Amino acid sequence: MDYDRYDRVRAVQWRGDHLHLLDQRLLPQEERWIACRDAAEVTQAIRDLAVRGAPAIGIAAAWGVVLAAQQGRVLDEALAMLRAARPTAVNLMWALDRMKARIAAGADAQMLEREAQAIQDEDLAANRRMGGLGAALIAPGSGVLTHCNTGSLATAGFGTALGVIRAGVAQGRIERVYAGETRPWQQGARLTMYELVRDGIPAKLIADSAAAHLMKSGAVQWVIVGADRIAANGDTANKIGTYQLAIAAKHHGVKFMVAAPSSTVDMATASGAAIEIELRDPTELLGIGGRRVVVEGAEAWNPVFDVTPANLIDAIVTERGVIERPDAAAMSVLFGA
Ligand SMILES: CSC[C@@H](O)[C@@H](O)C(=O)COP(=O)(O)O
Structure with missing residues (x-):
């Protein structure tokens, strides 16, 4: 099947040092992008529904952990803050648990970046299969x-x-x-x-x-x-x-x-x-x-x-x-x- 014909929006984009989010509060009137530069901004974007939908908030949270790691923040604090952003979608907790396991295994910021990218890539593959x-x-x-x-x-x-x-x-x-x-x-x-x-x-x-x-x-x-x-x-x-x-x-x-x-x-x-x-x-x-x-x-x-x-x-x-x-x-x- 020609998936690309149907698959053009990418609302969560990693840009190496910040997370680029299509602000879903403004669609469809306005296609405005926001930049989240630390885990607190990612948490706020999730809480305020700038990014929403269970898989997307899990993916965004994983990138929030990467930002915290790049900035040398206390990762337990970042994990707890992101986890509390919204309570119902378990994808949020699932993604953070996955990042936490990598942290526990000694992953550095680069390795965490690879894990967040894997979470994002696997979600796209899962959707196409479903x-x-x-x-x-x-x-x-x-x-x-x-x-x-x-x-x-x-x-x-x-x-x-x-x-x-x-x-x-x-x-x-x-x-x-x-x-x-x-x-x-x-x-x-x-x-x-x-x-x-x-x-x-x-x-x-x-x-x-x-x-x-x-x-x-x-x-x-x-x-x-x-x-x-x-x-x-x-x-x-x-x-x-x-x-x-x-x-x-x-x-x-x-x-x-x-x-x-x-x-x-x-x-x-x-x-x-x-x-x-x-x-x-x-x-x-x-x-x-x-x-x-x-x-x-x-x-x-x-x-x-x-x-x-x-x-x-x-x-x-x-x-x-x-x-x-x-x-x-x-x-x-x-x-x-
Ligand atoms: C693939 S999205 C599945 C659900 O997350 C969706 O149906 C939904 O309820 C989203 O709620 P929202 O409050 O917009 O985050």
Whole structure:
């Protein structure tokens, strides 16, 4: 497959002495790049969603450790600061644990640079492999609905769920693509539509609240999403709204696919009940695009992830293979010790 036709955005770029990030808060109106010159700036970029998406924040954090090493900082402090940037996506902890193991083995800044590059390169390869594996599950003529942004912007490139969609479109299996807007940060509206339009893949944006109505119409056969953490029993944390999509999909006989690299699988967490769900500032919900729309004095509750139970998932697609009807036993076949 000609992946390069679909794979042009590289939002996380290492420049030897700083990390170059495409600021995802401003897309698509503005393509502005920011330079992170130390681990604290990388931490802030992750916390403020300048870089976002589970694999991308893990990759960015690894480069944050490289910056700390180049500057002779106390690496334990840098690791702890980066680790605390966001709680739900386990790729962050996974990448930092990988860097920590290299530090423990005596790696210098140059060796850490090679490790961060390996983390980034492996993510791109995993996404390309998942794209093919996931697309193979989709019957020709299908329509799909995705949520949030899981594309090149959220990863080293190509994407997880969006990678499956790219591969499925390229293979002529997917005929209709719908993207939910993903309130409150609008990752679907701002970022997924940006990637799809750049790729020339015809797609329609829907309001998050239109999903069940769309499913009832018969236009979609699969919901395809990414993940921020997959527990040992297959329960999956992903962007808020994913759980209600899975419930609606089950009701309408629409299949539900999770696409994620093995760096998103957390076998140390038994089930979704133990996954910490990030709560963000309620003001994110009280406005649109930074402009207040809700009356002053109103309150809001703003959890930004939810957990979809494994029994609502038809397939978890990873670069190691596909797990159909996931449960603890099926997960341990690919991810057991
Ligand atoms: C390949 S990205 C998978 C997930 O990280 C994605 O679906 C998601 O929930 C991102 O949330 P975000 O808050 O934008 O970092």
